[in-house]
Amino acid sequence: MDSNGSDTLHGPRTTDRLPQSAEAAAKIVIVGGFGVGKTTMVGAVSEIRPLTTEETMTQAGLGVDDDYGSETKTATTVAMDFGRISITEQLVLYLFGTPGQERFWFLWNGLFEGALGAVVLVDTRRLEVSFDVMGRLEERGVPFVVAVNSFPDAPRYPLEDLRVALDLADEIPIVECDARRRASSRDVLLTLTRFLHSLALTGALT
Amino acid sequence: MTAPRRQRRHPAPQPPSPSAEEGDGKIPERLYVVAGPAGDRADLDLVTLIVANGRPSPSATPEQTTVMRLCAAPLSVAELSAYLSLPYSSVTVLLTELLVAELVQARAPIVRQALPDRNLLEAVMHGLQRL
Ligand SMILES: Nc1nc2c(ncn2[C@@H]2O[C@H](COP(=O)(O)OP(=O)(O)OP(=O)(O)O)[C@@H](O)[C@H]2O)c(=O)[nH]1
Numbered sequence: 001m002d003s004n005g006s007d008t009l010h011g012p013r014t015t016d017r018l019p020q021s022a023e024a025a026a027k028i029v030i031v032g033g034f035g036v037g038k039t040t041m042v043g044a045v046s047e048i049r050p051l052t053t054e055e056t057m058t059q060a061g062l063g064v065d066d067d068y069g070s071e072t073k074t075a076t077t078v079a080m081d082f083g084r085i086s087i088t089e090q091l092v093l094y095l096f097g098t099p100g101q102e103r104f105w106f107l108w109n110g111l112f113e114g115a116l117g118a119v120v121l122v123d124t125r126r127l128e129v130s131f132d133v134m135g136r137l138e139e140r141g142v143p144f145v146v147a148v149n150s151f152p153d154a155p156r157y158p159l160e161d162l163r164v165a166l167d168l169a170d171e172i173p174i175v176e177c178d179a180r181r182r183a184s185s186r187d188v189l190l191t192l193t194r195f196l197h198s199l200a201l202t203g204a205l206t
Numbered sequence: 207m208t209a210p211r212r213q214r215r216h217p218a219p220q221p222p223s224p225s226a227e228e229g230d231g232k233i234p235e236r237l238y239v240v241a242g243p244a245g246d247r248a249d250l251d252l253v254t255l256i257v258a259n260g261r262p263s264p265s266a267t268p269e270q271t272t273v274m275r276l277c278a279a280p281l282s283v284a285e286l287s288a289y290l291s292l293p294y295s296s297v298t299v300l301l302t303e304l305l306v307a308e309l310v311q312a313r314a315p316i317v318r319q320a321l322p323d324r325n326l327l328e329a330v331m332h333g334l335q336r337l
Pocket residue numbers: 032033034035036037038039040041097149150151152177178179180
């Protein structure tokens with residue numbers, strides 16, 4: 001249980017309850033390297049106070065093949081923040097701010113396989129921290145858009161230069177955003193949804 | 207600009223297997239979830255919505271009672287995990303029991319299709335525009 005008394009959540013506040021008519025939910029993942037603003041973006045657009053789901057895994061470092069008895073185990077807790085947006089009385093959208101390290105993704109069954117799409121957040125001071133995650137999405141065929149989170153002291157580059165540096169296909173949208181602002185984060189999600197819709201029209205998604 | 211350059215990747219013919227990714231001479235590592243065997247667990251997504259079938263009976267365990275109270279209105283598995291402060295894998299074990307006993311029902315999630323559902327995406331666009 002949580003030890004910081006007043007902050008403990010025992011259940012949804014009345015205003016956080018979904019209507020009985022809520023039939024189905026879909027998910028979008030917000031990914032990117034360490035500290036690029038994933039949690040901030042989830043919080044900016046969520047209708048509920050952002051929540052955290054955790055998973056614990058053990059990590060066994062093996063000795064030699066015939067000596068499994070000597071393995072050392074360490075438990076690691078991986079946390080993922082998420083938020084929620086009610087789309088209609090029947091349909092709910094969940095946003096997951098997902099740790100960048102791909103080796104954790106399997107912990108949450110179907111997180112990427114089932115997601116409608118992904119937002120990759122990048123920070124121009126450290127573009128490379130989001131490279132790996134983009135490659136992983138490409139390998140898995142998860143459609144994504146790129147949002148450049150504009151930190152005040154970060155260098156500004158023309159988006160077309162960033163497109164080249166990120167080796168983005170022409171059709172993949174890249175936009176600037178301020179993850180702290182609701183309207184800006186909402187616009188990123190709209191960009192993703194429009195992109196997914198265009199894929200539906202062209203049948204380009206395989 | 208002098209930023210580092212990335213090189214695009216392409217869909218793998220098959221999902222990359224963990225062993226293929228670890229074959230670079232590093233210390234071998236095995237990662238697995240701490241909960242019990244996965245075989246007999248219900249197929250629950252993070253956004254499967256769970257709804258209680260009525261009120262908890264006096265014979266229900268305290269854990270079951272808590273889950274049923276939380277799910278008086280539909281609630282996702284992810285939210286249950288957060289409110290119960292339990293890992294997702296433990297929540298799925300608890301929910302499997304409740305589903306087998308027909309104390310709760312599960313509303314299946316919408317998952318990505320090879321060809322996306324345009325009506326769904328249009329609904330999402332309209333919903334976001336109202337935010
Ligand atoms: N100026 C500015 N600061 C931001 C913006 N987005 C995030 N930050 C700040 O950057 C820091 C990191 O943001 P987080 O949202 O925690 O990033 P994260 O990707 O969730 O980080 P990890 O989960 O640790 O990988 C926080 O201190 C935020 O307040 C932004 O758009 N502009």
